[in-house]
Amino acid sequence: xxxxxxxxxxxxxxxxxxxxxxxxxxxxxxxxxxxxxxxxxxxxxxxxxxxxxxxxxxxxxxxxxxxxxxxxxxxxxxxxxxx
Numbered sequence: 001x002x003x004x005x006x007x008x009x010x011x012x013x014x015x016x017x018x019x020x021x022x023x024x025x026x027x028x029x030x031x032x033x034x035x036x037x038x039x040x041x042x043x044x045x046x047x048x049x050x051x052x053x054x055x056x057x058x059x060x061x062x063x064x065x066x067x068x069x070x071x072x073x074x075x076x077x078x079x080x081x082x083x
Contacts (some may be wrong), residue, residue: 017057018065019083024052026079033082034075037066 014022024043025036043052044059053062
């Protein structure tokens with residue numbers, strides 16, 4: 001039996017910072033990619049940016065990357081399937 005491929009993996013591979021952002025959003029109560037995207041404004045105002053993004057990425061970078069994910073996978077994609 002052949003393994004089933006995940007179309008998400010073929011179309012979009014979240015960076016380490018994006019994965020950290022999705023984990024942070026999940027910790028804040030987000031269950032879907034759309035909910036995680038909606039929490040980016042909250043991340044931007046929080047003191048969590050260095051721990052979540054490190055020093056090389058910005059919230060705007062994550063916004064762009066998650067927008068690609070929204071276009072590819074859709075806003076209702078569960079975070080548990082992406083992490």
